[in-house]
Amino acid sequence: MPICTQNVGRVMEWLNTILQGVLLGGLYAMFAAGLSLIFGVMRLVNIAHGDLIVLAAYIALVTVETLGINPLTSLVIVVPVMAAIGYVLQRGLLNRTLGDDLLPPLLVTFGLSVIIQNALLEFFTADSRKLNAGQVEIASIHIGGGLAVGVLPLIQFALAVAVIAALQWLFYRTALGRAFRATSDDQPVAQLMGLNNSHVFALAMALSLAIVAVAGVLLAVRANFDPSIGPARLIFGFEAVIIGGLGSMWGTLAGGVIIGVAQAIGAKLDPGWNLLAGHIAFLLVLALRPEGLFPKVQG
Amino acid sequence: MPERLLEVRALDARYGDFQALFGVSMDVADGEVVAVIGANGAGKSTLLKCIAGAMRAQRDAIVFAGRSIGGLPAHDVVALGIALVPEGRRLFPSLTVEENLLIGGQLGRRGPWSLTRVYDLFPILAERAKQPSMSLSGGQQQMVAIGRALMSNPKLLLCDEISLGLAPIVIRDIYARLPAIVAEGISLMIVEQDIVQALRVGNHVYCLQEGRVALAGEARTMTREKIAAAYFGV
Numbered sequence: 001m002p003i004c005t006q007n008v009g010r011v012m013e014w015l016n017t018i019l020q021g022v023l024l025g026g027l028y029a030m031f032a033a034g035l036s037l038i039f040g041v042m043r044l045v046n047i048a049h050g051d052l053i054v055l056a057a058y059i060a061l062v063t064v065e066t067l068g069i070n071p072l073t074s075l076v077i078v079v080p081v082m083a084a085i086g087y088v089l090q091r092g093l094l095n096r097t098l099g100d101d102l103l104p105p106l107l108v109t110f111g112l113s114v115i116i117q118n119a120l121l122e123f124f125t126a127d128s129r130k131l132n133a134g135q136v137e138i139a140s141i142h143i144g145g146g147l148a149v150g151v152l153p154l155i156q157f158a159l160a161v162a163v164i165a166a167l168q169w170l171f172y173r174t175a176l177g178r179a180f181r182a183t184s185d186d187q188p189v190a191q192l193m194g195l196n197n198s199h200v201f202a203l204a205m206a207l208s209l210a211i212v213a214v215a216g217v218l219l220a221v222r223a224n225f226d227p228s229i230g231p232a233r234l235i236f237g238f239e240a241v242i243i244g245g246l247g248s249m250w251g252t253l254a255g256g257v258i259i260g261v262a263q264a265i266g267a268k269l270d271p272g273w274n275l276l277a278g279h280i281a282f283l284l285v286l287a288l289r290p291e292g293l294f295p296k297v298q299g
Numbered sequence: 300m301p302e303r304l305l306e307v308r309a310l311d312a313r314y315g316d317f318q319a320l321f322g323v324s325m326d327v328a329d330g331e332v333v334a335v336i337g338a339n340g341a342g343k344s345t346l347l348k349c350i351a352g353a354m355r356a357q358r359d360a361i362v363f364a365g366r367s368i369g370g371l372p373a374h375d376v377v378a379l380g381i382a383l384v385p386e387g388r389r390l391f392p393s394l395t396v397e398e399n400l401l402i403g404g405q406l407g408r409r410g411p412w413s414l415t416r417v418y419d420l421f422p423i424l425a426e427r428a429k430q431p432s433m434s435l436s437g438g439q440q441q442m443v444a445i446g447r448a449l450m451s452n453p454k455l456l457l458c459d460e461i462s463l464g465l466a467p468i469v470i471r472d473i474y475a476r477l478p479a480i481v482a483e484g485i486s487l488m489i490v491e492q493d494i495v496q497a498l499r500v501g502n503h504v505y506c507l508q509e510g511r512v513a514l515a516g517e518a519r520t521m522t523r524e525k526i527a528a529a530y531f532g533v
Contacts, residue, residue: 192377
């Protein structure tokens with residue numbers, strides 16, 4: 001009998017690991033969604049994406065400390081601020097780098113990444129920071145069999161699903177989404193139809209950074225952050241996009257979940273395998289299904 | 300004489316070092332159909348691109364409804380009332396037929412054209428409204444391209460080789476709908492390689508040859524010999 005209980009305990013432990021991985025995957029999906037959106041609309045690979053997530057986290061930190069509000073409430077301010085930064089950044093800088101060549105935007109956003117990291121270091125030092133969301137951080141729900149899920153991870157996952165669903169709806173059910181798809185298909189003709197590409201791209205970047213804002217705040221509540229952690233978030237985002245298949249929003253969510261679960265399982269086997277397991281899952285998908293698990297069906 | 304809607308004055312255009320148009324001048328009157336003919340590479344498409352704002356032009360070289368519009372970006376030109384049906388149709392592949400039409404109408408210019416009117420003009424499109432645009436036949440795609448341009452309620456519609464790659468019967472079918480468009484008070488500028496079709500539909504004809512106007516006049520005064528001379532430069 002003791003052996004049997006032990007087995008049940010072990011199964012529950014694994015279930016727990018996978019569940020936590022799934023919930024973490026929601027956060028990765030959110031890192032990825034903004035990245036996928038702007039690549040889809042304007043073929044821009046934003047190397048500064050991870051650093052923009054960290055920037056959003058610091059803007060949330062300042063907001064929370066100044067106004068004394070809950071981090072989740074600070075979204076009301078951080079989201080519009082990041083969206084505005086996105087619009088201005090695209091119109092003022094990134095639009096000038098777009099063209100037939102993929103390299104200039106890559107180089108410029110790489111430079112931007114360096115600038116953001118160093119500016120944050122200058123203003124906020126290299127100290128690790130964290131946002132405190134209060135009671136909700138330690139609250140959990142028991143779901144039977146000794147399993148419990150934290151309310152906060154659950155909120156994060158629910159937000160990720162909501163963001164992905166909203167993006168999907170926006171892309172396929174609204175005039176703005178139609179404009180995004182048309183511009184993505186054929187820029188010169190979109191312009192002939194009266195769409196100002198500079199404006200459309202800036203709106204896409206604003207939307208992308210609005211999602212980055214949500215991701216940044218969730219990241220800051222979940223774990224410590226400092227100015228240097230952006231590039232690693234960028235990698236998780238890229239991996240989620242590629243596992244899911246370019247252009248597929250729900251695929252991106254699946255990609256995030258796969259990385260989250262792989263990391264959780266890796267960490268359970270050996271704490272040192274946490275990140276490695278995520279990258280291995282990515283490499284496996286890339287080797288076996290280079291187009292991703294759910295590539296967008298054309299036509 | 301009806302009022303001039305579009306004046307092209309000594310328009311030059313170049314792709315880098317290559318000059319495609321040399322001092323081209325022409326007029327389009329209100330409600331008129333102008334046909335532009337010429338061999339491959341004569342500069343017909345370049346002319347339309349300059350007018351539509353898709354290519355750089357000197358400001359005063361293009362005057363539309365009394366306003367110099369040369370060099371304005373394409374999205375501003377279409378807002379003023381010039382729509383282009385691009386060569387090769389260029390539908391948005393990831394959009395359905397209806398979404399393509401709606402993109403054309405997203406500026407919200409007032410006028411007679413709406414989804415309903417476009418579907419009246421091309422009934423087959425109503426049946427195919429929810430289909431991906433690239434699943435249609437070439438002729439139907441051309442109808443979408445024309446409908447998409449009409450959705451912006453233009454005063455001047457530029458058509459670039461709408462017969463390209465289509466069967467003769469389909470070409471006749473599409474050309475048969477043009478009078479209904481003109482009847483709504485729209486002027487047409489039609490670029491064609493199919494001279495017979497161009498002469499049949501146009502009030503005025505301009506023949507381009509190596510970037511210059513080689514012949515201009517009323518369609519009914521044109522003879523085969525004159526056109527051949529202007530077309531080939533012999």
